[in-house]
Amino acid sequence: MTNSSLSKAFIAIIKRDLTLALRTRSEIANPLIFFVIIVSLFPLAVSPEPELLKTMAPGVIWVAALLSTMLSLDSIFRSDFEDGSLEQMLLSPHPMPILVLGKIIAHWLVSGLPLIFLAPLLGVLLFLPYDAMPALLATLALGTPVLSLVGAIGVALTVGLRRGGVLLSLLVLPLYIPVLIFASNAIATAAADMSIKGQLYFLAAMFALALTLAPLATAAALRISLR
Amino acid sequence: MKEFLHMGGYAMYVWPSYGLALGILLWNIILPMRRKKQQIASIKRRLSRAKNEK
Amino acid sequence: MWSFFHRLASPKHFYLFANRIIPWLGWSTLITFIIGTYLGLFVAPTDYQQGESYRIIYIHVPAAWMSMFVYMIMAIAGGIGLIWKMKMADIIASSAAPLGAAFTILALITGSLWGKPMWGTWWIWDARLTSELILLFLYLGFIALQSAIEDRRTAANACAILALVGVVNIPIIHYSVEWWNTLHQGPTVTRFGKSAMATSMLIPLLTMFLAFKLYFGTTLLMRARVEILERERDTTWMKKMIMGSDK
Numbered sequence: 200m201t202n203s204s205l206s207k208a209f210i211a212i213i214k215r216d217l218t219l220a221l222r223t224r225s226e227i228a229n230p231l232i233f234f235v236i237i238v239s240l241f242p243l244a245v246s247p248e249p250e251l252l253k254t255m256a257p258g259v260i261w262v263a264a265l266l267s268t269m270l271s272l273d274s275i276f277r278s279d280f281e282d283g284s285l286e287q288m289l290l291s292p293h294p295m296p297i298l299v300l301g302k303i304i305a306h307w308l309v310s311g312l313p314l315i316f317l318a319p320l321l322g323v324l325l326f327l328p329y330d331a332m333p334a335l336l337a338t339l340a341l342g343t344p345v346l347s348l349v350g351a352i353g354v355a356l357t358v359g360l361r362r363g364g365v366l367l368s369l370l371v372l373p374l375y376i377p378v379l380i381f382a383s384n385a386i387a388t389a390a391a392d393m394s395i396k397g398q399l400y401f402l403a404a405m406f407a408l409a410l411t412l413a414p415l416a417t418a419a420a421l422r423i424s425l426r
Numbered sequence: 427m428k429e430f431l432h433m434g435g436y437a438m439y440v441w442p443s444y445g446l447a448l449g450i451l452l453w454n455i456i457l458p459m460r461r462k463k464q465q466i467a468s469i470k471r472r473l474s475r476a477k478n479e480k
Numbered sequence: 481m482w483s484f485f486h487r488l489a490s491p492k493h494f495y496l497f498a499n500r501i502i503p504w505l506g507w508s509t510l511i512t513f514i515i516g517t518y519l520g521l522f523v524a525p526t527d528y529q530q531g532e533s534y535r536i537i538y539i540h541v542p543a544a545w546m547s548m549f550v551y552m553i554m555a556i557a558g559g560i561g562l563i564w565k566m567k568m569a570d571i572i573a574s575s576a577a578p579l580g581a582a583f584t585i586l587a588l589i590t591g592s593l594w595g596k597p598m599w600g601t602w603w604i605w606d607a608r609l610t611s612e613l614i615l616l617f618l619y620l621g622f623i624a625l626q627s628a629i630e631d632r633r634t635a636a637n638a639c640a641i642l643a644l645v646g647v648v649n650i651p652i653i654h655y656s657v658e659w660w661n662t663l664h665q666g667p668t669v670t671r672f673g674k675s676a677m678a679t680s681m682l683i684p685l686l687t688m689f690l691a692f693k694l695y696f697g698t699t700l701l702m703r704a705r706v707e708i709l710e711r712e713r714d715t716t717w718m719k720k721m722i723m724g725s726d727k
Contacts (some may be wrong), residue, residue: 201640352645356625356638366621366628370642371619377656386665405652416645423637430522434532436597443590444517447539450586451695454579455506458702466708469722472713 209301216305219278226274231313233269238321249326256325257335257386263321264287264339265346265375269368271310272350275302276421284360286425290345292366295421296414303351303414311343327390332390339408341402348413349374355420378405489566491708492717498701505698512691519684527681534560536594538684542606542692544587546723548650550580550696556620556648558640568704570636571711574626575703579696581619587612611654618646632711648699 220227241259242252279285279302288298318335327335353371357363385398433440481529487493520538527534554576561569591609592602601610622639629635 236656275724326585327709346518352641356642357628363628366624369617369624371622373621373653374616374645376614377652380660382654384660401656408591408652416641420641423634423641426637433535434526436531436533439597440535441723443539443593444521445534446589446593447543447586450582450612454582454699455702458699458706461706462702462709465706465713466722469709469713471720472660473723 201369205293207299208291209297210274212288212298212301213305213308216302216306220274220305220309226271227309227313230267230271230310230371233270234263234387235316235321236265236315237263238324240276242325250356252327253326253390254387256327257331257390259325260318260321260335260388261338261342261379261383262391264318265341265372267314268310268343268346269371271306272347272354272367272371273364275306275347275351275354277354280425283302285421289422289425295418296395299351299355299417299421300410303347303417306351307347311339311347312342315391329384329388330392331386333385337399338385338393338402341399341406342378342382345378345402345406345409346375348409351417352420355417355424357424358421359424378402381405382415404406489568490537491568491571491712492715495705495708495712495721502698502701502705505694505701509691509698511692512694514689515561515615516684519687524681524684528534528597533594533597534681536590538688540587540590540594541685542688543583544612545592545621546692547580547584547587547612547688547718549693550576550619551643551650553700555579555643558643562637562640567711570632570640571704571707572700573640574636574708575700576624577619577626577639579699579703581616581623581690583696584612584616584619588616592709597639605661605664607658610661612656614653615650618650622646635650641642651694674700701710 218285238259241255244249245255276285276305279288289295291298302426315336318339319332322332322335350367350371353374354363357367360366381398385395385402388398389395431441450458488497516538521534524531525536555574556577557569557573560566561573588609592610594604595604595606595609622642625642626635626639629638709718
């Protein structure tokens with residue numbers, strides 16, 4: 200098995216998942232619409248008063264990002280599990296963590312990336328100061344991959360279950376808390392125009408940790424759920 | 427004795443926490459005991475039923 | 481000596497071992513508890529700052545420590561079950577989870593009961609209480625996943641992975657909550673470190689620690705024993721034993 204076929208398989212998985220996801224447009228759009236709706240609920244629920252919304256903006260945007268990633272997580276393995284292609288991947292000679300990483304990247308491109316483009320619009324909705332916008336984009340760029348990676352472990356654990364949805368959020372949300380803390384705090388500090396290097400380093404560290412360990416745990420969890 | 431129970435004015439906090447601790451700890455002992463009895467009884471019932479059929 | 485330890489891996493030996501040791505553990509737990517509470521409530525002097533309310537520490541701190549300790553046990557047992565495919569390790573992990581959750585709930589409620597006189601509110605987003613709350617979510621996730629999967633083997637392995645992922649995340653969650661707490665909380669909260677206590681207050685605490693550990697040992701063995709009864713119900717040794725004596 201020459202090494203090149205591994206990278207070919209890796210690219211093939213990403214391409215395959217992207218084409219599959221792009222075919223069902225609504226499956227991509229729903230989490231994003233959900234993201235916008237959640238954020239626009241807060242001014243209605245709390246108060247439209249800019250001063251208050253400004254302080255809440257980082258937390259609200261990030262919690263909404265968390266929930267919308269949670270919503271879209273199910274699509275990583277669900278369709279492959281049902282038509283059996285997940286088993287084929289498990290049987291393939293290539294190491295499973297690499298293939299799983301490919302699927303997670305494809306999921307991030309479809310769910311995390313659009314969040315990053317949408318977030319500034321919602322920042323304006325919540326009167327987020329303009330000098331906090333770069334921090335918002337930076338934290339989302341570093342944070343959303345972690346959400347997909349850690350979320351994939353939860354999905355792999357609950358892929359065999361019929362009603363895994365709510366259980367998935369119970370498993371995965373506590374693991375999202377460190378990312379939420381550092382990201383929303385980074386934006387708040389940036390809004391008070393102080394340097395946010397420290398928070399970004401922490402987010403990058405978590406990204407590196409998730410990038411290396413999460414595929415291994417996901418592959419092991421898949422092997423177990425599909426037994 | 428009454429003064430002791432008064433707990434320097436904090437009786438309302440100290441005694442509920444000790445009481446709750448006792449409750450939770452006892453509950454975790456009684457539950458396995460009860461389940462053990464039920465298990466043994468159900469195994470016995472199945473065994474005796476199997477014997478009668480033979 | 482090692483053969484004794486290996487024999488424990490078989491449910492039959494574990495069951496007999498548990499039957500023998502549970503009475504001893506049970507009584508020593510009871511005695512240590514009585515000594516600990518007696519020392520804690522009667523002998524230990526009143527705290528100059530918090531008066532009598534600090535006596536809740538003798539329940540709160542051991543329970544909080546046990547909630548972390550039990551999660552470690554669950555992760556280790558899960559890991560052993562995953563690597564060496566030992567059924568007993570899975571049984572230990574699944575019996576430990578509800579106990580850990582009970583300790584966490586106990587720590588949370590006693591923490592808030594203690595916070596009321598000291599900080600004036602039932603709940604305060606103190607770093608330790610918050611990480612304790614997140615730990616409770618991890619336990620609930622573990623128990624929910626375990627009851628969601630029908631097949632016992634898959635459930636045990638899936639929960640083992642969740643416990644291992646959780647154990648990696650606990651220090652991360654703990655330090656990010658500490659970091660978050662120091663930002664939003666001025667240093668006004670009195671930091672009463674365990675070591676800063678007078679020895680006369682420390683001895684009851686250590687006794688209570690021992691009592692909680694013994695208690696955990698007893699209830700873990702009891703729960704594991706019941707689990708073995710459930711799983712091994714149709715094995716011959718079980719039938720012989722049940723028919724043989726009513727143990």
